[in-house]
Amino acid sequence: MAVISKKIPAPDRVAVRTALLSVSDKAGVVELARALAEKGVRLLSTGGTHKALRDAGLEVTDVSEVTGFPEIMDGRVKTLHPSVHGGLLAIRDDAEHVEAMKAHGIGAIDLAVINLYPFEEVRAKGGDYPTTVENIDIGGPAMIRASAKNHAYVTIVTDPADYSALLEELADGSTSYAFRQRMAAKAYARTAAYDAAISNWFAEALDIAMPRHRVLGGVLKEEMRYGENPHQKAGFYVTGENRPGVATATLLQGKQLSYNNINDTDAAFELVAEFLPENGPACAIIKHANPCGVATGKTLKDAYARALACDPVSAFGGIIALNSTLDGETAEEIVKLFTEVIIAPDADEKARAIIASKPNLRLLVTGALPDPRVPGLSAKTVSGGLLVQSRDNGMVEDLELKVVTKRAPTAQELVDMKFAFKVAKHVKSNAVVYAKDGQTAGIGAGQMSRVDSARIAGLKAEEAARAMGLAEPLTRGSAVASEAFLPFADGLLSAIAAGATAVIQPGGSMRDAEVIAAADEAGVAMVFTGMRHFRH
Template identity: 85%
Template sequence: MAVASKKIPAPDQVTVRTALLSVSDKTGIVDLARQLHEKGIRLVSTGGTHKALSEAGLPVDDVSELTGFPEVMDGRVKTLHPGVHGGLLAIRDDAEHVEAMTKHGITGIDLAVINLYPFEEVRAKGEDYPTTVENIDIGGPAMIRASAKNHAYVTILTDPADYGVLVEELASGTTSFAFRRTMAAKAYARTAAYDTAISSWFAEVLDTPMPRHRTIGGVLKEEMRYGENPHQKAAFYVTGENRPGVATATLLQGKQLSYNNINDTDAAFELVAEFPADQGPACAIIKHANPCGVATGSTLLEAYSRALACDSTSAFGGIIALNQTLDAATAEEIVKLFTEVIIAPEVSDEAKAIIARKVNLRLLVTGALPDPRVPGLTAKTVAGGLLVQTRDNGMVEDLELKVVTKRAPSAQELIDMKFAFRVAKHVKSNAVVYAKNGQTVGIGAGQMSRVDSVRIAAIKAEEAAKTLGLPKPLTIGSAVASEAFLPFADGLLSAVAAGATAVIQPGGSMRDDEVIAAADEAGIAMVFTGMRHFRH
């Protein structure tokens, strides 16, 4: 049953006489407190905040003067008291509330400046269980929520970035209802994100990836000019996941990243991370979240050149992801092509200077590669719901491959198969990838029919051969990967016609026997992985 309101109208301007300051992040708190004191506002504080303000020479009362009770249990209990929450929740224009305040000696609190124990930071550092639990704030969220609920009379600040705005608002000693309501909305968003971090941590600890209630929290990193299209609004939120990538990267130069840039850059970096830096240089070139080319090489320059050769036309205006430090030689080659974004773990000073010639080219540095084996969650909205799944962290290197044809693959074919399957995992379904000697030589993506993906990839390979001046496409003698099973033999036969000599696919079709028979008749090798990588 809903709680009835007395429908007392909220005042517009509220005079601030008493401020409660209790912060974990003490950025700017002394300066703010000094300005509040200069306006004649009484300062009340707790624990470490009280100490910081006292050491700065500011007159500040301890919260125990409101509660008549000392902090106990290592500070776990200090603000959970009617002397605090009554002062935050009292409706000043309600006679019964005023009478209760008078009877019990409760002082009204007009301004609350509160931020929370650094749970998110502690979680990200991977601290032990007791330390993480100890950094779950209780009193802070309670005071924030109480203040925000009573925003008709109380101003709540949870973000040091708003201190300056508050001081401007208090020019006349009052705050407006519009300001208090805006701050209340921010406060509830903050506690929601905080609780989300805690519940997500418990889900990880308890190995319960799909709990009964699931929330996803984030902090606004930047608002964008628009989304996928100019008529759509968009913003970028960071969730705090401790994973190297576009969300944690440093933008060294270039324009603001667009919605599409971020989506594509994430796809590119996650793909290139399939190739660990200690196993040699690798490059992935992405366009519209699909790879145009992926390759390894003896140098980063060679890896980039080989990736570009797969489909240099589509690579125009794409995203380039590298698994090692961007060097001058590679940078010199990259700037010859119009590119939207480069992302790499590190960049040499010489390469920075070369990239700087292209002032609009975005250059992102992450400090490391994400580990493709680390579990995590991905989410997608649908009408009225949220689809959540664990990250696809399956690795072909960890699978037991089953040879299903009379001919087993050669050592080189097996290497090419695994390479192709690694890439196919990051291609939109239906996905088909031809690879040879550590290089993609044809990619078919996002088709409704798998046989069309096979054919499109072969056509791309023929076009690349003409561009490179080769007498025949590199699909001749290649391995081909399908990210899901081949439902009919027609896809396999089209791959054979393109020159593929080995096929890697999950298997599991009702017509596997038919496809295997076609492979045997063509004299090619085929292996099943037992794992598919649909990507929609």
């Protein structure tokens, strides 16, 4: 295919004489149009935007008068016409283009203010298939892309947040090339994100797990001071997924969240969501994306105290996630320890007042918990590529547990096993979690050897016991969970030495028989889940 080249220098300042306004989000558009009219700019518009501007008393020309063709098919066809796209795409300093404009009566359009049908909002609200399809914009993206391509002469504005910057730029009635470039770059990013949302929705609706082309898009919520480290740049983008969490939460107080805060807060809230409020209050404390304490309790204050008891040293400067409304009594306990972030579905007035005494403590409320069973996507970059997988929405309650030892677990051991396995799902691999009576007793995370994770968790439990003045660590009589199979008996033996009496693990090792034999010899109960929860 031949490469088309038009080596015509782009002018710096371009006067804006005609503007086309066609917006779904009409916030600020009347005020913008009025300001443009006051500068002598001719206004063109379509459909609902045209009506809004006319109702505001502005003189505005309907695009149908320019095209000589009415809107048809419920507005599906209105701007897809040479009189519109010719006015946007014409190279004003190209003699052939100018001659074509004269020959066909095409007027130049210098400014396009366009935003799109609310496809993302309709998708997020769970619109049915026909409604969602109807909210796929066609003319809007075409005009945006045409304007952005011809940014040498045309200014394209797609975000109402840029209206004030546009008017400042138009102080002398023209826009600069640098401004048009920035707006064009933003415009292409907008249409890319829009198309990404559409393609991903189709993949979900048609149950296509891994489409041939995968595009992930988002909108910048905030530019961050830095990333994981001060020398790294970072931004927080939201994808529009209708899932309660850190991306959709309201920050009631506290300074801007950092990159690490957001990462840890997401990990904390996804973990605590495993524990349904109707089954009682629950608290998860996270440090560096790993839980250092998780517990349920009779009250939220009790759940927090029990979670803190697992590893009070690591909890310093951590993230606290709650599965129910933060109350005053719990808030009073939390502010006794330096904490970075609290996230909960809500917070009552007393709790908000107490947290307000710590102005740097961030308090986020989400309105609800995310459903751990709902499918979704997770992604990470690698050199030259993107790894995409479905969200780990496996739930231990949905698994058929297989008793593989001579001794079956007691009813209480089974409860503790399930609790420990829920937590292990959210611990970086290799993961070992001890739990007893709805409380983590020790957590070993991210070790290269599973036996080291078991030992570290046991040591932390002993340290916590000494800190609380207990005669023995909570691992005595506990259940222990491994998020992946035990490849050797050594990890099991370390857990038994720490006091575990019951073990839950996926199974599937070539040495399962050896591990089961070691459990039987120690009189320990063991169950296999058949599902692993690697987390890297």
